[in-house]
Amino acid sequence: MTRPDNDLLLRALLRQPVDTTPVWLMRQAGRYLPEYRATRAHAGSFMDLCRNANFATEVTLQPLSRFPLDAAILFSDILTVPDAMGLELSFAEGEGPRFAKPLREEAEILALTPPPMEKLAYVFEAVTSISRALDNRVPLIGFSGSPFTLACYMIEGGGSDDFRRVKALMYSRPELLHHILDVNARTVTEYLNQQIAHGAQAVMVFDTWGGILTSAAYEAFSLEYMRRIVAGLKREQDGQRIPVVLFTKGGGQWLEGMADTGCDALGLDWTVDPAAARARVGHRVALQGNLDPGVLMGTPAEVAREARRVLDAFGPAPGHVFNLGHGISQYTPHDNVRVLVETVHHYSHVLHANAPA
Ligand code: CP3
Numbered sequence: 001m002t003r004p005d006n007d008l009l010l011r012a013l014l015r016q017p018v019d020t021t022p023v024w025l026m027r028q029a030g031r032y033l034p035e036y037r038a039t040r041a042h043a044g045s046f047m048d049l050c051r052n053a054n055f056a057t058e059v060t061l062q063p064l065s066r067f068p069l070d071a072a073i074l075f076s077d078i079l080t081v082p083d084a085m086g087l088e089l090s091f092a093e094g095e096g097p098r099f100a101k102p103l104r105e106e107a108e109i110l111a112l113t114p115p116p117m118e119k120l121a122y123v124f125e126a127v128t129s130i131s132r133a134l135d136n137r138v139p140l141i142g143f144s145g146s147p148f149t150l151a152c153y154m155i156e157g158g159g160s161d162d163f164r165r166v167k168a169l170m171y172s173r174p175e176l177l178h179h180i181l182d183v184n185a186r187t188v189t190e191y192l193n194q195q196i197a198h199g200a201q202a203v204m205v206f207d208t209w210g211g212i213l214t215s216a217a218y219e220a221f222s223l224e225y226m227r228r229i230v231a232g233l234k235r236e237q238d239g240q241r242i243p244v245v246l247f248t249k250g251g252g253q254w255l256e257g258m259a260d261t262g263c264d265a266l267g268l269d270w271t272v273d274p275a276a277a278r279a280r281v282g283h284r285v286a287l288q289g290n291l292d293p294g295v296l297m298g299t300p301a302e303v304a305r306e307a308r309r310v311l312d313a314f315g316p317a318p319g320h321v322f323n324l325g326h327g328i329s330q331y332t333p334h335d336n337v338r339v340l341v342e343t344v345h346h347y348s349h350v351l352h353a354n355a356p357a
Contacts, residue, residue, distance in 0.1 A: 001238045004136045009071040013243035013265045013286045015319035021348035022070035023341055027327035028063040029075050035062050046091045050076050056126035057133050067341045071139050076123050078145030078206055082154045084119035102157030109176045114187040117194055124198045131199030142200025144192050146207035147184035148222035163212055185225040189232035196237050204245040211250015218254055227261040259285045270325030274313040286319035293324045296332045300339045307343040316355030
């Protein structure tokens with residue numbers, strides 16, 4: 001693994017100076033791109049895309065061919081991990097993810113163990129194939145779900161609007177939830193280390209549902225397990241430092257604790273004020289975010305204005321990666337994505353050039 005030609009992302013995640021703010025978008029490969037929909041139709045289903053390294057490589061590169069993005073993110077899903085644990089994942093057309101065998105009975109929970117990594121070999125093959133195809137143009141980001149967010153899907157059997165089964169378990173048999181989280185944390189650590197070994201140059205943990213918790217429960221059921229992952233990750237590969245990003249959607253009030261895990265960067269959703277976040281975490285970590293994905297539904301002029309506003313709010317200090325505050329919507333007009341990426345590059349270049357030394 002050698003350093004990519006465009007290493008803005010890695011520099012920014014490690015809080016090193018840059019002359020232009022790097023930008024990538026959560027879910028940058030996906031349904032808002034007609035070429036993605038075509039490849040998916042050709043592959044058959046979403047999981048067929050994930051399981052075939054050639055398809056996964058093709059769709060990972062699609063947004064990079066259209067827009068001058070500064071990073072690629074592995075095309076896969078967080079739910080490959082519970083699938084490998086035997087929960088049997090499927091994506092029904094127009095619905096969300098479903099597990100045929102969700103965790104409901106105590107005996108099922110106690111029988112849960114970390115799966116052999118061979119079950120996830122298709123993901124590592126995709127990482128190898130993508131990094132070869134990238135040919136060191138931009139860094140490749142690997143990812144996983146957080147132990148708590150994975151547990152939400154494993155227990156509910158799919159998405160939920162109230163997570164009542166998760167909460168029922170938490171407030172009746174917390175030791176069973178801790179067992180699931182412990183297995184998930186050990187699995188995720190190994191899974192991310194394998195992604196790193198196969199060529200991922202930064203890794204991100206998506207804690208999409210940590211924000212449904214009370215502060216005390218967040219500490220005990222989500223943050224504690226992300227801390228264990230950060231501590232267990234291989235942070236260097238072939239002499240290169242591998243930055244680790246933690247993102248809890250709705251986690252704006254817990255940034256200090258997240259920074260204390262020893263991670264390199266925090267993802268911020270759009271509800272967080274960037275300047276206030278920076279004041280709270282100081283310069284311990286880089287910050288990634290945090291344009292409201294809804295802005296991309298507006299006019300191009302408004303997209304550019306809001307992008308500049310986000311850049312101004314983070315300021316020219318090292319340690320900002322531009323991103324959305326959550327994944328891009330499938331209804332996003334792609335012309336707005338182009339305006340966004342170009343505005344971030346041009347405006348941040350001026351911002352950095354005029355920054356006090
Ligand atoms: O960012 C990227 O481009 C990399 C690919 C990626 C996907 N999912 C592809 C995907 C990543 C990083 C994810 C993470 C993921 N998956 C999360 C965490 C981040 C977040 O958005 O909060 C979660 C919660 C999931 C679970 C998941 N996967 C859901 C709820 C759904 C269905 C709802 C939806 O938005 O489609 C998916 C499917 C999925 N994962 C799609 C893609 C491109 C759409 C599948 C399709 O083609 O229909």
